Amino acid sequence: MSLIVSFRQRRWIVAACSVLAFGIASFGGGLAAIAQDQPAAPNEARAFAEVLREWKAIDADLDRLTNAYSEATEVELRRTLLAEYRQKIAVSEQKLAELRSSALAEYRETPNKDADVTRVLLGVLDDSLRRDRYDEAAEVATLLLDNDCPEPALPDMAGRVAYCRDEFAKAESLLKQAQEANKLSSEGERLLEDVATAKTSWAREQQIREKEATANDLPRVALETTKGRIVIELFENEAPETIGNFVSLVEKRFYDGLAFHRVLPGFMAQGGDPAGNGSGGPGYEIYCECEKPNHREHFRGTLSMAHAGKDTGGSQFFLTFRRTPHLDGRHTVFGRVIEGLDVLAKLQRRNPQFNRGLPEPDRIVKAEVLRKR
Known part of the structure; x- marks a missing residue:
């Protein structure tokens, strides 16, 4: 078995390593306008800040292990590094859940006041969408939309989430909003082209499901x-x-x-x-x-x-x-x-x-x- 293939594939499957890098580095076009005059409550700020610090440390360890593995030539050393990497991946999954929870809690308390919190939530939203966790993604997207998060990429991301949850009318509205702002992704563009057909198909499907629910006799x-x-x-x-x-x-x-x-x-x-x-x-x-x-x-x-x-x-x-x-x-x-x-x-x-x-x-x-x- 090729250990380098296993190493890379596990990193791709989990995808946790890139969440913060994506969230903090890729977003921010509209976040510069977020007011900073009302910081989060101290206890909540410490909770989020602490989890974020721990996450960054884990992410740094994963990068270190990746680099060490790519440079290692001895088979036994590679196996050791791979085992350590897999353990760290499991820890990163747990920490990612903590990071999501702490960021959600702080954002609910003081929305759009801490750019780091908002960026993390956008990164988590993107990660959930990429990993087909559409209901988790919808929770984050709805919270950000309801609080008028100024991130220009949000309507596109939220529209893609809505499409994946069979919410086609909502998807159409959000994707058109992204299109008007010239922020529609290539994936969003593809979905927007299909959304009119999807709405018609979904309406027909819902009618069938209503009849099935009334009969309540399917295997x-x-x-x-x-x-x-x-x-x-x-x-x-x-x-x-x-x-x-x-x-x-x-x-x-x-x-x-x-x-x-x-x-x-x-x-x-x-x-x-x-x-x-x-x-x-x-x-x-x-x-x-x-x-x-x-x-x-x-x-x-x-x-x-x-x-x-x-x-x-x-x-x-x-x-x-x-x-x-x-x-x-x-x-x-x-x-x-x-x-x-x-x-x-x-x-x-x-x-x-x-x-x-x-x-x-x-x-x-x-x-x-x-x-x-």
């Missing part, structure tokens, strides 16, 4: 994973054959112990492969139901069939982190997450294309049918 399956519980409602009205196959596999305990072998940031988590590398299946193939006139579309938390071409699906599926319109009509949507969206954000990101140094995948501990028609 449900629970996936107990190594990161938490996910409950999925299955779209038997639109994809009955796919549902029949999926439920049968669940009842046979086919999915128990299988990995989420492919989990890509900003996209989806794929699982259901007994081979664990994307090549396996149940030993047979099923027909696609994605070309039916009433086929469902891909939004946040959608359950859809993976395949290598039309009518080649079997057991592999994926769960989307956000709307993915390019898959509509090409993959059979057959359910949606109704509990455990936060678990999707926690699943270990990994790309099998990097065939060396891949982190251990999260797994389905147990799949269980909760309800059948």
